[in-house]
Amino acid sequence: MNHQLKLDGRESRNSFNRPSTAPQAVYIHIPFCTNKCFYCDFNSYVLKDQPVMDYLRALDREMELTVRETPPGEIKSIFVGGGTPTVLKPDEMEFFLSSVRRHFPDWAADIEFSMEANPGTTDRDKLAVMKDGGVNRVSFGVQAFQNELLSGIGRIHNTDDVFRSLENAMAAGLDNLSIDLMFGLPNQTVEMLDYSMSRALELGLPHYSIYSLKVEENTLFHTLYQKNQLPLPAEEDELKMYLLLMERMEQAGYKQYEISNFAKPGYESRHNITYWRNEDYYGLGAGAHGYVNRCRHVNIKGVNPYNEATQQGRPILERFEVPREEAMEDFVMVGLRVLEGISDDRFQRQFGVRLEDMFGEQLGKMLNAGLLERTAAGGYRLSRKGILFGNEVFAEFVGALDGK
Ligand code: SF4
Numbered sequence: 566m567n568h569q570l571k572l573d574g575r576e577s578r579n580s581f582n583r584p585s586t587a588p589q590a591v592y593i594h595i596p597f598c599t600n601k602c603f604y605c606d607f608n609s610y611v612l613k614d615q616p617v618m619d620y621l622r623a624l625d626r627e628m629e630l631t632v633r634e635t636p637p638g639e640i641k642s643i644f645v646g647g648g649t650p651t652v653l654k655p656d657e658m659e660f661f662l663s664s665v666r667r668h669f670p671d672w673a674a675d676i677e678f679s680m681e682a683n684p685g686t687t688d689r690d691k692l693a694v695m696k697d698g699g700v701n702r703v704s705f706g707v708q709a710f711q712n713e714l715l716s717g718i719g720r721i722h723n724t725d726d727v728f729r730s731l732e733n734a735m736a737a738g739l740d741n742l743s744i745d746l747m748f749g750l751p752n753q754t755v756e757m758l759d760y761s762m763s764r765a766l767e768l769g770l771p772h773y774s775i776y777s778l779k780v781e782e783n784t785l786f787h788t789l790y791q792k793n794q795l796p797l798p799a800e801e802d803e804l805k806m807y808l809l810l811m812e813r814m815e816q817a818g819y820k821q822y823e824i825s826n827f828a829k830p831g832y833e834s835r836h837n838i839t840y841w842r843n844e845d846y847y848g849l850g851a852g853a854h855g856y857v858n859r860c861r862h863v864n865i866k867g868v869n870p871y872n873e874a875t876q877q878g879r880p881i882l883e884r885f886e887v888p889r890e891e892a893m894e895d896f897v898m899v900g901l902r903v904l905e906g907i908s909d910d911r912f913q914r915q916f917g918v919r920l921e922d923m924f925g926e927q928l929g930k931m932l933n934a935g936l937l938e939r940t941a942a943g944g945y946r947l948s949r950k951g952i953l954f955g956n957e958v959f960a961e962f963v964g965a966l967d968g969k
Pocket residue numbers: 566568597598599600601602605606607609647648649683706
C-alpha cells in the first residue's frame with residue numbers, strides 16, 4: 566500500500582536555494598490491479614480488458630521524452646508502484662524492465678530497485694524475470710493474517726498466498742523484502758492485530774510498513790461509512806493498536822524511522838527518503854507526480870488518455886513551480902514524518918532563512934504541548950506523544966505562512 570507516497574494531501578513541494586542537479590530517483594506507475602480493494606483511492610484500474618502492452622509502450626515513450634528533456638544522473642533508487650506492477654505477465658515484465666534499463670542506464674552499484682507486489686501475483690518465472698531485470702527489493706501488500714479480514718477489505722489473496730509468495734521471492738534470490746500491514750480495519754480487534762504482528766515478525770523480514778486505514782472519498786468504504794455501515798474499531802482501540810505495533814516492532818529489534826515504517830539497520834526505504842528530504846525524482850506513468858528542476862508535475866490519470874497523450878509529447882496534466890512559503894511548510898510537515906526530525910541547517914540551505922524565523926510560533930506551541938522535542942543537532946522531531954498525534958502537529962503548519 567505504499568504506492569506513490571501521498572504527501573499529507575499536499576503533493577507539491579519544491580526547493581529554492583539548492584542548485585538543481587540531475588534527478589537520481591525514479592518513480593514509475595503501473596495502474597492495473599486484479600480487482601479494486603474497498604478502501605482504495607489510488608490511480609488503479611481493474612486489469613481485465615486494459616491495453617497493457619499499449620500502456621507499456623506509452624511508458625517507454627514517456628521515459629524517452631523525459632530523459633531527453635532532463636538527462637538523469639546516476640540512479641540511486643527506482644520504485645515501481647501501482648496499482649499492482651506484478652500483474653504484468655513475464656513477457657510484459659521483461660519488456661517493461663528492459664525499457665527502464667535502456668532509458669536509465671547508469672545505476673549506482675548499490676541501487677535500490679523496489680517493486681510493489683501483491684501475494685498471489687508472483688510466481689517463480691515472473692520473480693526470475695524481475696530479478697534479471699534488476700529488481701532487488703519487493704514490497705508485498707499483505708495487510709493482515711486473517712482471511713476474513715482480507716476478504717472484508719476486498720483483497721483477493723489469502724494467508725497461504727502470502728507464505729507462498731515470500732518463499733518464491735526468497736527462492737528467486739530476492740531477500741530484501743518488505744510487507745505492508747494495516748490496522749484500524751473493519752471488525753479488526755487489538756488481539757487480531759497482535760496475531761498478525763506475530764505472524765509477520767516470524768518471517769524475520771528486514772522491513773515492515775504498517776498503516777492505519779483511512780476512509781477516502783470515492784471508495785466503497787466511504788459510501789458504507791456515510792451510511793453508518795462500516796464497523797471500524799473505536800478510536801481508543803486504534804490508538805492501542807498503534808502503541809502495540811510500535812512496542813512489538815521495538816521488542817523485535819526494528820527501528821521506527823518514520824511514522825509508518827520500521828527497518829533493520831541499513832534497510833530503510835531509500836526511495837521514500839528522497840520524498841521526505843524534498844529531493845528531485847522523475848514521476849512516470851498515468852497519474853504519477855514528479856519533481857524535477859524545481860518544478861512539480863502531475864501526469865494524465867486515465868490509461869487511454871495517457872497512452873494517447875504520449876503520441877504527442879509528454880503526458881503532463883499540470884506543471885507548476887510551488888510558492889516558496891508552501892514549500893517551506895511542506896519541508897516541515899513532510900520532514901517531521903521522519904523520526905530523526907528536521908534540521909535548521911538543511912532548512913537554511915534550501916531557503917536561506919532560519920526555521921525559527923518562519924515557524925517560531927508553531928514550533929514553540931508544539932514544544933509546549935509536548936508534541937515536539939529538540940534534537941541534539943538543534944532541530945526538531947516528534948516526541949513519543951507527537952508520534953501518536955502526528956496529524957495534530959502537521960495541521961499546525963498548514964497555511965502557517967499564509968499572508969507572510
Ligand atoms: S492492490 Fe493496491 S492499488 Fe490495487 S486496488 Fe488494492 S489498494 Fe488499490
